[in-house]
Amino acid sequence: MYVYIYIYVYIYMCVCLYIYVYMYIYVYICIYISYMYMCIYIYIYMYIYMCVCVRTDVVAVTPWLAPIVWEGTFNPVLLDSIYKPKKISIAVTVFAVGKYIMFLKNFLETAEQHFFVGFNVHVYVFTDRPKEVPEVKMADGRQLTVRLVPSSKRWQEISARRMELIQKLIDEQLRKNSDYIFCLDVDSKFHDRWGTESLGGLVAVIHPGYYLDNRSKFPYERRSASKAYVADGEGDFYYCGGAFGGILEEVYLLASTCRFNFEEDAKNGIEAAWQEETSCYYFIYLTDCTSCLLTVLSPEYLWQDFKARNPEVKTIRFSGVIKNYADIRPNV
Numbered sequence: 001m002y003v004y005i006y007i008y009v010y011i012y013m014c015v016c017l018y019i020y021v022y023m024y025i026y027v028y029i030c031i032y033i034s035y036m037y038m039c040i041y042i043y044i045y046m047y048i049y050m051c052v053c054v055r056t057d058v059v060a061v062t063p064w065l066a067p068i069v070w071e072g073t074f075n076p077v078l079l080d081s082i083y084k085p086k087k088i089s090i091a092v093t094v095f096a097v098g099k100y101i102m103f104l105k106n107f108l109e110t111a112e113q114h115f116f117v118g119f120n121v122h123v124y125v126f127t128d129r130p131k132e133v134p135e136v137k138m139a140d141g142r143q144l145t146v147r148l149v150p151s152s153k154r155w156q157e158i159s160a161r162r163m164e165l166i167q168k169l170i171d172e173q174l175r176k177n178s179d180y181i182f183c184l185d186v187d188s189k190f191h192d193r194w195g196t197e198s199l200g201g202l203v204a205v206i207h208p209g210y211y212l213d214n215r216s217k218f219p220y221e222r223r224s225a226s227k228a229y230v231a232d233g234e235g236d237f238y239y240c241g242g243a244f245g246g247i248l249e250e251v252y253l254l255a256s257t258c259r260f261n262f263e264e265d266a267k268n269g270i271e272a273a274w275q276e277e278t279s280c281y282y283f284i285y286l287t288d289c290t291s292c293l294l295t296v297l298s299p300e301y302l303w304q305d306f307k308a309r310n311p312e313v314k315t316i317r318f319s320g321v322i323k324n325y326a327d328i329r330p331n332v
């Protein structure tokens, strides 16, 4: 009798060990084969974590069952320990054209304190005023490159042209030295951690002004002649133009699609409601597309300083500063 029990326990333990080793190897392979698999793995992890540490006061999962990154839905230590051995490199693009150069110092200094601390970060500053780029001391593994861009008489053009220049940067530079890219507005600053929890195939931030609204209020482009047209009843979230990112190829695809659509619209005398921010329309059609995993960040990742913090927003990680448009933009 005892012999049978011993044999049973022995077989049971072998099976458990086999499953454990198999899972371990599987995850190991997933992580080391490609970033896309890694994204899937992290996704599953975050999803399970989120189910355990549910935030019931916010929408923490999308209708297509992806997690929405809010404070309390991830474990920063664990996520960092997954990405650290990969020695990932993160490129950041920030445009400081004309008077917007005044925001750069604050942006860079706070990025040093909160943005991917301890990781390789390469900031690309696009400006027409290279001499005014501030000296900011950067930690080891972090660097800054200035790229010269022409100025413009229209802020809409500066803002929208970012897509073309991001595409060019990826082509000319980033494929050699970066894994991920984030494209951020310069008139903003960091207040709290923005790190590995934000990585994904394509990353979008829910706009702080619309996260409590019904979709009928989202300021999508509603003229059907525009390439950025979004029909009534479509789109689950309205995303920010001021912060997006992801792996290089996905952002490349986003930038080239948006640029193409923007130029096509221009030929027909149309400028989409919020210029390239209507790239949001691009995100909404991706949710059922298998080539990309859309990682959705909560408005913690781009709040607006003029807005009081709502109680469900436990922390603000990055926010747009208050500015006087008439003073800083080349046109109104």
Ligand SMILES: CC(=O)N[C@H]1[C@@H](OP(=O)(O)OP(=O)(O)OC[C@H]2O[C@@H](n3ccc(=O)[nH]c3=O)[C@H](O)[C@@H]2O)O[C@H](CO)[C@H](O)[C@@H]1O
Residues within 6 Å of the ligand: 094, 095, 096, 097, 098, 099, 100, 155, 156, 158, 159, 160, 184, 185, 186, 187, 240, 241, 242, 243, 274, 275, 276, 277, 302, 320, 328, 329, 330
């Ligand atoms: C928080 C957020 O989602 N902001 C978006 C929103 O308005 P914003 O009011 O935030 O737009 P904005 O004035 O900050 O312009 C966007 C960005 O373009 C750059 N810039 C603009 C003008 C200029 O003279 N010099 C210059 O460098 C700069 O990096 C700035 O941060 O709608 C814009 C539509 O075009 C963009 O999609 C912004 O990303």
Ligand SMILES: [Mn+2]
Residues within 6 Å of the ligand: 185, 186, 187, 242, 320
């Ligand atoms: Mn802005």
